[in-house]
Amino acid sequence: MVSSTNPNFKQLRVAVVGGGLGGLSAAVALRRAGHLVEIYERRDFNVEVGASISCAANGTQWLREWDVDIPDMKPVILMKLVMRDWETGKILNQYNLDHYEQEWGNVYNMLHRQDMHATLLKAATSTEDKGTPCSVKIDHICESVDPEAGTVTFKNGVTVKADLIIGADGIRSAVRGQIGVVPDMTSAPQTCYRLNVKKSVVDELGLVKYSYDPAIQFWGGIQGKNGRSKYYKIVMSPCSDGEILTKHHEEGFVFEEVPVSDVIAGKYDELDPDCLNLLKNSVDRMPWRLYVHQPYDRWFKGNTCILGDAAHPMMPHQSQGACQAIEDAAALGIIFSEKYNFTTDVTAGLAMYQTIRKPRATRVQSASARATENLNERIGFTSLTPHDASLAAAEGKLTINEMNSYKMHNHVASEVEKLGAGLGPTIAVM
Numbered sequence: 001m002v003s004s005t006n007p008n009f010k011q012l013r014v015a016v017v018g019g020g021l022g023g024l025s026a027a028v029a030l031r032r033a034g035h036l037v038e039i040y041e042r043r044d045f046n047v048e049v050g051a052s053i054s055c056a057a058n059g060t061q062w063l064r065e066w067d068v069d070i071p072d073m074k075p076v077i078l079m080k081l082v083m084r085d086w087e088t089g090k091i092l093n094q095y096n097l098d099h100y101e102q103e104w105g106n107v108y109n110m111l112h113r114q115d116m117h118a119t120l121l122k123a124a125t126s127t128e129d130k131g132t133p134c135s136v137k138i139d140h141i142c143e144s145v146d147p148e149a150g151t152v153t154f155k156n157g158v159t160v161k162a163d164l165i166i167g168a169d170g171i172r173s174a175v176r177g178q179i180g181v182v183p184d185m186t187s188a189p190q191t192c193y194r195l196n197v198k199k200s201v202v203d204e205l206g207l208v209k210y211s212y213d214p215a216i217q218f219w220g221g222i223q224g225k226n227g228r229s230k231y232y233k234i235v236m237s238p239c240s241d242g243e244i245l246t247k248h249h250e251e252g253f254v255f256e257e258v259p260v261s262d263v264i265a266g267k268y269d270e271l272d273p274d275c276l277n278l279l280k281n282s283v284d285r286m287p288w289r290l291y292v293h294q295p296y297d298r299w300f301k302g303n304t305c306i307l308g309d310a311a312h313p314m315m316p317h318q319s320q321g322a323c324q325a326i327e328d329a330a331a332l333g334i335i336f337s338e339k340y341n342f343t344t345d346v347t348a349g350l351a352m353y354q355t356i357r358k359p360r361a362t363r364v365q366s367a368s369a370r371a372t373e374n375l376n377e378r379i380g381f382t383s384l385t386p387h388d389a390s391l392a393a394a395e396g397k398l399t400i401n402e403m404n405s406y407k408m409h410n411h412v413a414s415e416v417e418k419l420g421a422g423l424g425p426t427i428a429v430m
Helices: 021-032 057-065 100-104 113-125 174-178 199-205 273-280 321-335 346-373 386-394 400-404 408-419
Strands: 013-017 036-040 052-055 080-084 091-096 109-112 135-137 142-146 151-154 159-161 164-167 185-187 192-198 215-220 233-239 244-248 283-289 291-293 304-306
Touching: 013 021, 021 036, 021 113, 021 164, 021 321, 052 057, 052 113, 052 233, 052 321, 057 100, 057 321, 057 400, 100 400, 109 113, 109 233, 113 135, 142 164, 142 174, 164 174, 174 304, 192 199, 233 273, 291 346, 304 346, 321 346, 321 408, 346 408, 386 400
Parallel strands: 013 036, 013 164, 036 135, 080 215, 164 304
Antiparallel strands: 052 109, 080 091, 142 151, 151 159, 185 291, 192 244, 192 283, 215 233, 233 244
């Protein structure tokens, strides 16, 4: 048992289905809150793939609160967003983040997925940090969940019982269907390739040096000449201590590298030659399929919930996917902390989780879809000046201020206060 100042606090046994970034974040948050966490992953972690991850202030703040070793993630601190002309590479627009940390209390970290995943795994399982170390079980593919009985059955025949079950099993979530969610989705108007360019290759071949900049750089995303679609877009960002440059061309990941010819099929003969040379000298070229999901009607049933891509899959154009999964995890950690009595009524706690997280994540999800159609809807380009940010907010656009000024601890406390039960909220869940 853990010691607690709240006599009603109960240590929960938590089963996290899925060991990606969202699942590991939830494991860390709930470990820190004093619970016993088991992580069930379908495959070995040594096949973790991907490219750069944006972790803005609204995500970084929780890594810091959980005492995660951020330097171990080899971050590049983002300093600007740059919009470039597709054909010439000329800068069309730029948002500087020179005072970002001073204004929002945290830096904007660019991380390589593998680095971030490895560090979160350490934070979850380390024997030296606060809370009981999480255990990890690989080769566990979810087959069914009973949200009322609190059991998960895996395809290897193992059944586990838990007080709280978290479906963090991604875009193709098995847990999602077990709580009655049927996705309403359509194919996105674009596909994606994610690929990496090593800094050593840039140096060796004398490729363009602005690729070293601590910036997210964009080409395209607007209607072009000669009939080029607005869906042609390239995003480049540094990660892994600046040793890797990631380029996203952007539901599901395919674990098979494709040739450069696949990546540059189409109107890439018109592309800025410097950018094209980076594409031609890339590695780890992996295709992604994208779908636009309508918001789901629920995120929980009984003692089971979903988070991250399982709960709110979104287009990549706001660079908020990882941050929103981290916020989901943070909400669970707060709600099931000793500050409240939700550990005695997990279903009520998950109702609170949905109340806290679903509106905000849905708003980001919708804004990400809009930015698919118009790059100027992206956070940052909506906030070039305080006046721009005010106008954007009045028009319902997502702004940096909205994302980074949000106080989740206060939000949870306010919602609990509305219940009128102080430390012991009771919620009727239909």
